[in-house]
Amino acid sequence: MLDLDLENVHVLITGASGGIGLATARLLLEQGAKVTAHHNMTSDILQDLQNSPSLFLVGADLTSESATKSIFGSAVERLGTVHALVVSHGLWIRDDVFLKDMPLERWKKTMDINLTSTFLVTREFLKGLEDAKARGEDPDKIDKASIVFVGSNGGRIGEAMHADYSAAKSAMMYGLTLSLKNEIVKIAPKGRVNCVAPAWVYTPMAADALKDPAIVYQSLATTPMKKFGDPFDIAAQIAILTSAKVSGHVTGQVAYVTGGMEGRLLNMKEDLQG
Template sequence: MMGSMLLPGLAGKRALVTGGSRGIGRATVRLLAGCGASVGVAYRSAEEEAAVAVREATEAGAAFRKRRDAAFGLRSTGAVEDGEAEPGEPATFFHHAADLSREEEVEELFDRVDEELGGLDLFVGNAGIWNVDDAPIRDLEMAEWRRMMAVNLDSIFLSTRGAVRRMGRGGRVVLLSSTAGQRGEPYHDHYAASKGAIISLTKSLARELGPEGITVNSVAPGWVDTDMSAPILEGADPEAMDRILGEIPLRRVATVEDVAGPIGFLLSDLGRQITGEIVNVNGGSVVCG
């Protein structure tokens, strides 16, 4: 189980995960909570799913404390309420709705972070969208281009800026990009451009923030079994699925846990000497471009 994975240096850390109510973000929230971190879940509209993510984080955090207490011969203090740590424990879990492409809503999110966590050590920029329908360049409307850039790029800029303003030495930033940002994605040019920009931003920020002891990396998934990809993966006939898997050397679609694991690694002490890197978690598909 992902929550039972222990990564050094995460216990007691304060984290924010955007797009944390579903998919990769939600799996990352569980992982961090299961390693002893306090976690804020930022989401846009999926309030019910965000509440579930907080409940899962609370349970994972309680399991972490039981394992830790057992290791040190301590006695557990009992059950916890949703979103609250056991008495005397620092772990906190909360969710907050925000349109991260709107500066004023991002500022409100970080006011909440300050209130709940008192600062930030770890940031995962995971919020983003992808269009199922093809959008060839000749037909791509400016409004759709701007929407993609607002959600996938403006939101990353605004939320990353807010995060690093609260970080000191030892801070960790992981931004989600994609194979599309490296090899392109025909008929999804706006998506590929937004993810390519995140890769460039990652490298630039790594150089800028490195002297302050803050690492900045990107994780680049390919096909992942999420709600976003479900219309394609669940609706694919055998021939179409063979084509998808044929572009993945490992011949399998990633799970959200497959992606959350490397994110957690980069946020932990195991990744403290890694910065400016694009970690491909796509079964090797990026080398087939």
């Protein structure tokens, strides 16, 4: 197994009860990291990891400012300073809706869960890092500071009838990632901010959609590898980017884990007839 030098590095993972978050938590624990695994609704899926003394489970609604502050306080109390952050929570609403017909309530919900909550989590992480530096924590640990966002290929190519999700992910992948990579170094000179952007992945959130033959065809028709991703595919890239040992000079980047996907077909064969 490749040693990523993550021994005792405390990583907080949001959305750890989802497919990508769970796979990331499992992989980072195997690498010797200390992991705070956040969940929103239930922690049942995380129970098989609970035997690890390096794991702390915490539940919170990340759209709440006070709840977000609370999970960082609890994480620091249990496992010490949070040195790395993986933002893997998110919401993709299944219903197809043209923007002209989209209720404001849906737009706000998507933005709050995917983007505003990311702002709240990232802000608390950076504040905690600053506090740790002021306390004189070991500079070697501060140097391992890292943020990895989980974006989406939809943030690059767009997604018709899901403009809310695409817009939120695009803001995270570009505006936020590229801004924060310039800010984190003011706290941690070797700190890094990157993003992993998957296409469709076999996760609980995507399970129903991937039962639709039309969605499968539209996606795989432009994917050279002719397959969807597995949560481990994404988790492995997250772990690599979290590691200062192997990615110490990588920041401000979006790693696309898409099987080479170039886009989605806009017109099916029947759409072109007549």
